[in-house]
Amino acid sequence: MRHTPYPHSYYAASASPAPERPALQGAHETDVCVIGAGYTGISTALFLLEQGFRVTVLEAARVGFGASGRNGGQIVNSYSRDLDVVEKQVGPRQARLLGEMAFEGGQIIRDRVRRYAIDCDLKDGGVFAAVNHRQLKALEEQQALWRRYGYDRVELLDASGIRGVVNTDLYVGGSLDMGGGHIHPLNLVLGEAAAVESLGGIIHEQSAVMRVQPGERPVAYTEHGQVTARFLVVAGNAYLGDLLPSLAAKSMPCGTQVVATEPLGEELAHSLLPQDYCVEDCNYLLDYYRLSADKRLIFGGGVVYGARDPADIEALVRPNLVRTFPQLRNVKIDYAWTGNFLLTLSRLPQMGRLGSNIYYSQGCSGHGVTFTHVAGRVLAEAIRGQAERFDAFAALPHYPFPGGRLLRVPLTALGAWYYQLRDRIGW
DSSP: OOOOOOOSOHHHHTOOOOOOOOOOOEEEEEEEEEEOOSHHHHHHHHHHHHTTOOEEEEOSSSTTOSGGGTSOOEEOOSOSSOHHHHHHHSOHHHHHHHHHHTTTHHHHHHHHHHHTTOOSOOEEEEEEEESSHHHHHHHHHHHHHHHHTTOOOEEEEOHHHHHTTSOOSSOSEEEEEEEEEEOOHHHHHHHHHHHHHHTTOEEESSOOOOEEEOSSSOEEEOSSEEEEEEEEEEOOGGGOTTSSHHHHTTOEEEEEEEEEESOOOHHHHHHHSTTOOEEEEOSSSOEEEEEOTTSOEEEEEEEEETOOOOSOHHHHHHHHHHHHOGGGTTOOEEEEEEEEEEEOTTSSOEEEEETTTEEEEEOOTTOHHHHHHHHHHHHHHHHTTOOHHHHHHHTSOOOOOTTHHHHHHHHHHHHHHHHHHHHHHTO
16 A cells, blocks of 8 residues: 655654554545545534534545645735735625635634644744835735724834844835734644544545545545545645546646755844744745744745746755845755645635535635635535535636646746746836
């Protein structure tokens, strides 16, 4: 039987102890079968179990193997395209529902950490850093936009203010969102998985779903077993492959690269990020970074369209790290890894239903830590028959990438080059 271990990342090396769950064997029945044990799947399972459903989760590798266990660990509010874009695409009622949910994910995470005593190094405070005055103006507009939806936890930072939270000359200002923050992402999903099992949920690892049979009681087939359920939830995101081709047609896996330095020591780490906030810049292809609990700098950025694994991740990330913090020019990189996220053409998440009882959520487009937790709650609501919020997402328009599978990568990369040029010239 194929065994897929965690990638060699800082998160895997520092993860809390977790059992290796057995692969699925034989035929089983349950209320809800969830495909994928990342944030979306585990969050959905946990909400359902809290409501009394029987739940079985099938995972192709290990809990949190994909983006949930490899990301930058940043709690970021709203969606990859902000609410002004949403307002232009939908009516006022739908915009109101989506706007209310834009700030829900971080609170769900904090509630889960508190309720289930999850040790994941949770810290409050996230900074958006403006590289030029056009970006700073956009942050001012974002603050006003979020206030219209009742969210008032953002403080604007001028050049002096941002130097007080991140020690670099790179930025002209920024904003501080105290509803943002950061976590050890793999430990968060491992803690949530333990909570699933504490409520009677069943998780099978090394159990890739090879085929789904729709019907009144859909069936998920693995190599050595099958699960029949009343409802099926598809939560594979960028690691779903071609299991359901209709979902793959309107999304594209993309890779992002992350490195973790050697431990910097308390004094140097404090000098870089004195408030221990996480930071992301406002560029189209953004850099993001934060301190780990043991005072490493975790720094990520860049996008590889089509999700290829780069040959030399450090060579891709180090120049931006050093440009941000020249004082780390000679720092040693202890870990370098890549992880895939799922991009949609609209940069808005896709949620929907295939038939009457197969639900899916995918395409967080870089805002997955928070949105996946919202998705779990919304999917659970829909399965319980409360579909208003689910319908608000399901009604969002989504389109295939131009050029189909053959040309979507080069055409998307060309578009990204255009936006990178705009960032560089401040246009």
